Amino acid sequence: MGSKTLKSLLMATSILATAGFAHAADTELTIESWRTDDLAIWQEKLIPAFEAKNPGIKVKFAPTPPTEYDAALGARFDAGSAGDIITCRPFDKSLEQFKRGNLASLTDLPGMKNFSDVAKAAWTTDDGKDAFCVPMASVIHGFIYNKDAFDKLGIAVPTTEAEFFAALDKIKADGTYIPMAMGTKDLWEAATMGYQNIGPTYWKGEEGRAKLIKGEEKLTDAPWVEPYKVLLKWKDYLGDGFEAQTYPDSQNLFTLGRAAIYPAGSWEIGLFNTQAQFKMGAFPPPVKNAGDACYISDHNDIGAGLNAKSKHPEEAKKFLDWVASPEFADIYANALPGFFSLNSTPVKMQDPLAQEFVSWREKCKPTIRSTYQILSRGTPNLENETWVESANVINGTDTPEVAAKKLQDGLDSWYKPAK
Amino acid sequence: MSTVEQASADRGNDKRPWRWHIAVFLTPALLVYTAVMILPLIETLRLSLFNVKDGQSVFVGFDNFAVLFGDPRWAASFWNALKNNFIFFIIHMVVQNPIGVALAALLSVPKLRFGAFYRTALFLPTLLSFVIVGFIWKLILSPIWGVSPFLLDLVGLKSIFSPWLGKPGSALIAVSLISVWQYVGIPMMLIYAAMLNIPDEVLEAAECDGVTGWSQFWKIKLPLILPSIGIISILTFVGNFNAFDLVYTVQGALAGPDGATDILGTLLYRTFFGFQLQIGDKSMGATIATVMFLIILSGVCLYLFAIQRRMRRYQF
Numbered sequence: 001m002g003s004k005t006l007k008s009l010l011m012a013t014s015i016l017a018t019a020g021f022a023h024a025a026d027t028e029l030t031i032e033s034w035r036t037d038d039l040a041i042w043q044e045k046l047i048p049a050f051e052a053k054n055p056g057i058k059v060k061f062a063p064t065p066p067t068e069y070d071a072a073l074g075a076r077f078d079a080g081s082a083g084d085i086i087t088c089r090p091f092d093k094s095l096e097q098f099k100r101g102n103l104a105s106l107t108d109l110p111g112m113k114n115f116s117d118v119a120k121a122a123w124t125t126d127d128g129k130d131a132f133c134v135p136m137a138s139v140i141h142g143f144i145y146n147k148d149a150f151d152k153l154g155i156a157v158p159t160t161e162a163e164f165f166a167a168l169d170k171i172k173a174d175g176t177y178i179p180m181a182m183g184t185k186d187l188w189e190a191a192t193m194g195y196q197n198i199g200p201t202y203w204k205g206e207e208g209r210a211k212l213i214k215g216e217e218k219l220t221d222a223p224w225v226e227p228y229k230v231l232l233k234w235k236d237y238l239g240d241g242f243e244a245q246t247y248p249d250s251q252n253l254f255t256l257g258r259a260a261i262y263p264a265g266s267w268e269i270g271l272f273n274t275q276a277q278f279k280m281g282a283f284p285p286p287v288k289n290a291g292d293a294c295y296i297s298d299h300n301d302i303g304a305g306l307n308a309k310s311k312h313p314e315e316a317k318k319f320l321d322w323v324a325s326p327e328f329a330d331i332y333a334n335a336l337p338g339f340f341s342l343n344s345t346p347v348k349m350q351d352p353l354a355q356e357f358v359s360w361r362e363k364c365k366p367t368i369r370s371t372y373q374i375l376s377r378g379t380p381n382l383e384n385e386t387w388v389e390s391a392n393v394i395n396g397t398d399t400p401e402v403a404a405k406k407l408q409d410g411l412d413s414w415y416k417p418a419k
Numbered sequence: 420m421s422t423v424e425q426a427s428a429d430r431g432n433d434k435r436p437w438r439w440h441i442a443v444f445l446t447p448a449l450l451v452y453t454a455v456m457i458l459p460l461i462e463t464l465r466l467s468l469f470n471v472k473d474g475q476s477v478f479v480g481f482d483n484f485a486v487l488f489g490d491p492r493w494a495a496s497f498w499n500a501l502k503n504n505f506i507f508f509i510i511h512m513v514v515q516n517p518i519g520v521a522l523a524a525l526l527s528v529p530k531l532r533f534g535a536f537y538r539t540a541l542f543l544p545t546l547l548s549f550v551i552v553g554f555i556w557k558l559i560l561s562p563i564w565g566v567s568p569f570l571l572d573l574v575g576l577k578s579i580f581s582p583w584l585g586k587p588g589s590a591l592i593a594v595s596l597i598s599v600w601q602y603v604g605i606p607m608m609l610i611y612a613a614m615l616n617i618p619d620e621v622l623e624a625a626e627c628d629g630v631t632g633w634s635q636f637w638k639i640k641l642p643l644i645l646p647s648i649g650i651i652s653i654l655t656f657v658g659n660f661n662a663f664d665l666v667y668t669v670q671g672a673l674a675g676p677d678g679a680t681d682i683l684g685t686l687l688y689r690t691f692f693g694f695q696l697q698i699g700d701k702s703m704g705a706t707i708a709t710v711m712f713l714i715i716l717s718g719v720c721l722y723l724f725a726i727q728r729r730m731r732r733y734q735f
Contacts, residue, residue, distance in 0.1 A: 092696070185585045187675045241562020243585025243676065249563050372696065380492055381697035384689075388677060397587055397677050413492060 027315045028058045030083030032076070034069035035302070041335040049331060050322050057315050077102045077307075084310040085319060088133035088303035090122035091372050097305075098125070098132040104308040105130045109317060111324025118206060118366055119342035121373060122300035133303030134324045135342035137332065140357045140366075141197040141297040144264040144272065146257060147279035149177050153260075157283045161230065164286040168237045171260045179237035181259030183245025190390035191383075193263040194234065196369045198285045199227040200295035205367035213374055215417025219408040220401070228393045228400030235394050243395055266357045269338035273353065282356045284364055298366035300342065333358075378414030385410050460712070466705035483706040497707070499678055500686040501714075503591055507682055508659040510595035511602075516651055518599070519606025520644075524636060526607070527614040538611070542604035549601070553668030556597045560584055584669065587679040594680050598665050602658070606651045613647035614640060646730055653722045660715050663688060683711050 031042070042061035050059060062083060064072045070093060076082035077097070086103060088094040097103045106112060107130050112120070115135050123133035150157070150167075153174055158164040171179040184190045203209065203223040211217040217224065239245060239253060254262040255275040262268075264282070272280060287294050304323050310316050322328055329341030330348070337354035341347050346362065349355035371383040389403040398406070470479045487493050522541060526534055544552065559567050562582045571580045583593040617640060625631070625639045663684025666674055672694045674681035689697065691704025 092698075183585075184676065185582075186671060187673055239563065241568075241582035241585070244560065244562050244582030245585070246557070246561075249561065253563065376696040377698075379697070379700065379703075381695075383696040384673060384694060388673060388675065391675060392677050395585070395587070395676060410492065 026056050026058045027312050028060060029085055029312060029316055029319055031059065031061045031085040031087065031304075032069075032073055032083040032307075033061065033063040033087035034066040034089075035087065036063040036065055038336065039063055041332070045331050045335055046328065049327070050319065053322070054315075054318060057318065059319065073097075080309060082307050082309075084307050084312055084316040086133075086305045086307055087136075088123055088305045090300045090303065092377060094123055094133055094303065094305065095125065098130070101308055103132045104306040104310075104313070105132055106134060106306060106317075106320065107131050109134070109320060109324065111321040114324050114326070114343050114345065116342075116344055116366075118298070118368065119300065119344075121368055123303045123305070126374060133305035134320050135300055136302040136304050136323065137336070137339040138298050138300045138342050139338065140266045140340060140360065141193070141299070142264060142266070142282050142284045142357060142360065143197075144254070144262045144268065144280055144282045144353070146177070146254070146260050146276075147281045149257075149260040149278075150281070152176075157281065158286050159283070160290050161286050161288050165233065168261070172237060177260040178239040178253060178258055180234060180239075180261045180263065181250045181253040182234070182238055182263050183242045183247070183250050184391040184394050185244050185249075186247045187387040187391045189247050189250060189263075190231070190394050191387040192369070193265065194231050194394070195227055195386060195390045196297050196299075196371075197263055198230060199224075199370065200297055200365075200367045201285050201287055201292075202226040202230075203370070204293075205295035205365045209367055209370050209373075212370060213417065219411065220404045225400050225404045228390070228403055231390065231393050232396075232400055235396065238394075266338040266340065266354065269351065269353050269357070270336070273337070273351070280353055282353055284360045294360070294364035296360050296364045296366055297369060298340075298342075298361065299368050299372070301339065375411065375415065380410040380413070382407065382411055463705050463708050463712070466702060467709040470702040483702055484710075487703065487706050487710065493703075496678070496681070496686060497710075500681045500683045503680065504660055504662075504682040506591055507595050507598070507662065508656060510592065511599060511655050511659055512652065514596065515599040515603050516606050516648065516655065519603050519651070520610050520648065522603070522607045523610035523614055524640070526611050538608075541607055544601045545604035547601070549664040550668050552597065552601045553665055556600075557584065557669055560593065585676055587677045590670065590676060590679045594666055594669055597669065598662070601665070605654070609647050609651055610644055613644040617643050642731070643733060646727075646732060649722070649727060649730060653719060656718050656722075657715055660711060660718070683707065683714075687711065 039061060047059045047061065051057065060083075070089070073082060073086070077100075082102070086097070088097075088103070094103065098105075111134065112131055117124075117128075119135045119138070120131050123135065124131045145157070149155075149171070153170055153176075155167045155170055156163070158167045168179045171177050182189055182193060200208075203212070203217070208217060208223055212219070212224070219225075235242075239259065245253075250259075250262065251268070251271070253259045255272055257276070257278055284294055284296050304320060306313065306316050306320060324343070326343055326345040326347070329343040329345065333339065333341040333347045333354075334350050337349065337351035338357075340354070340358050347358065349358055371386050376383040385407055389398060389407055392398040393400055393403045467483055468478060468480060469476050470483060471477075472479075487497055525531065526538055531537075559565055560583055562568060562580070568577060568580045571577050581589070583589040621639065621643075622635070625635055630638055660683060662682060666680050666682055666685050667688065670680045672685060672689055674685040687704055687707045688694075690700055690707055693699035
């Protein structure tokens with residue numbers, strides 16, 4: 001019943017939309033998205049900027065709440081009423097739509113040359129031949145710190161692992177602040193803010209990730225176990241009762257000024273700017289030895305694709321080409337500090353904290369989260385297992401070696417790398 | 420009595436009119452029940468015998484069950500969930516139900532003042548949404564903002580506090596006790612009602628024979644409320660093996676830490692609907708649902724045939 005009502009509603013909206021077309025001489029493009037939060041940014045900044053340059057094309061941003069987006073979009077594809085521009089989830093969800101023929105290939109779109117292969121990885125077929133979404137935004141991992149606390153204790157921003165732990169020791173010895181705000185209760189903090197944050201430094205970013213997918217490296221190899229050994233050391237610097245500390249607890253501990261360092265994702269910037277009453281700074285995951293190349297997790301999060309059955313493919317491609325342009329990148333990234341453009345042309349961020357995050361792209365090599373592409377398709381799910389095992393390592397339930405072995409065994413049970 | 424004999428005598432002789440009103444009255448309930456209970460149940464059982472191969476749904480017999488019990492990973496998570504579920508159930512049986520009986524016994528003391536107030540207060544958590552209960556207890560037990568470390572500190576017992584919900588050894592017990600706190604009102608009310616049903620004459624007769632106080636409870640009241648305790652046990656069993664909501668709100672879908680609070684309901688949820696990057700597997704989900712159904716069915720049958728039949732009932 002629910003789906004019928006939904007379908008008829010969708011039909012009604014599509015008929016109304018078509019009626020709109022008949023009256024206007026302009027072509028109207030509809031954007032499907034789950035980013036309901038971005039409605040104002042699209043309506044006030046992005047769409048006017050595009051329409052001013054492209055007379056004759058009108059754009060409508062029509063978001064669906066995030067939890068309903070995937071199901072609703074699927075229903076609209078089936079009913080043939082989906083919008084012209086589709087906002088793409090990263091990896092398998094969009095790949096599936098491409099394979100079903102719902103998303104058109106954008107390999108030939110001129111604007112695609114503005115993006116690196118890593119940026120396009122989330123929306124490329126496994127063989128790397130077809131790209132089907134324009135990368136819009138990514139999130140970067142690193143550490144946000146309380147600048148006032150660092151100044152008070154006379155701590156310099158750490159760049160190496162040794163300096164990092166020396167700083168933590170100093171904060172702990174002083175006792176005013178909890179050295180690091182992270183909990184293991186929600187599991188994903190340990191995996192996403194911990195393992196995926198510092199990990200690329202040890203497995204050498206894309207290089208290691210590619211080897212893992214090809215089967216040349218295993219999760220039990222030193223580069224993949226070492227991040228767990230470092231995570232284990234974090235245990236002594238987390239707050240009392242971190243085992244039952246949830247993600248919102250960690251956020252509040254930091255923004256209330258009770259913790260000095262917060263292992264972060266750049267999406268926190270918007271919230272932290274409004275809540276924290278002290279100065280904040282950020283530093284990338286520390287390298288092992290001074291002078292080593294640094295790596296950051298620059299994880300693709302949002303893309304834009306073309307509905308293969310769009311009635312206005314030419315106009316839609318024009319729009320997507322604009323989405324791929326530095327101009328779009330500039331407006332979008334500055335309107336949403338923390339969601340960074342993936343464009344190869346660097347964007348000057350007005351927010352200092354966001355600028356700090358994005359500046360790492362120039363000196364560090366970016367990679368995406370190791371578990372997201374291909375490796376989380378089977379059962380047991382590598383991403384979920386990584387959550388559990390990362391928390392286990394910090395809680396002391398499993399040693400780093402045992403955790404790595406469990407993950408590799410789980411992966412081996414279904415994943416056979418193509419040789 | 421005589422009308423029944425009359426009716427059965429009539430049946431042989433002349434044709435009675437078709438008693439259509441029975442069908443008319445039964446149909447609506449039957450239709451609704453079939454649509455919302457029987458059909459989904461049959462569909463679940465059917466789905467557990469199918470799996471998707473090359474994009475097609477094909478009949479695979481008991482292959483899904485073979486995977487669930489044969490594959491070391493599936494089997495490990497299933498037995499872990501079943502074991503946790505049994506612990507969950509046993510904690511309810513040894514904590515919730517005795518406390519429920521004790522509270523009912525206290526409430527039925529005739530001289531008790533503010534009885535109605537206690538009854539309402541103790542029953543209130545049962546009426547709360549599990550989302551609220553889960554949230555409240557997460558806050559109470561929080562090592563950072565929680566009131567429990569503070570209260571323990573006041574009485575000098577801060578040392579016994581630990582982040583119970585986050586430790587593999589204590590998380591399941593903590594979640595079970597939260598559930599006990601929430602649902603203790605149900606056995607209390609049922610036993611209370613059963614105790615009120617005990618006729619005063621019986622108790623007076625007992626008093627005349629010198630059976631009072633505790634021995635009166637053990638020798639007179641308890642045997643009389645045993646059938647109710649049986650009903651409560653079976654309700655607890657069914658409720659616990661279908662439980663999902665509280666664990667989900669307190670510990671999340673992965674039922675951490677390290678799967679320590681994973682029960683059949685959360686395992687079913689993750690399998691059927693998927694979680695994060697994990698894509699839902701309807702066939703395996705249905706397989707787990709079928710096994711849950713069989714476990715509950717066999718538990719209820721065991722109770723009905725082995726226990727309830729032997730229970731002595733007293734007529735007044």
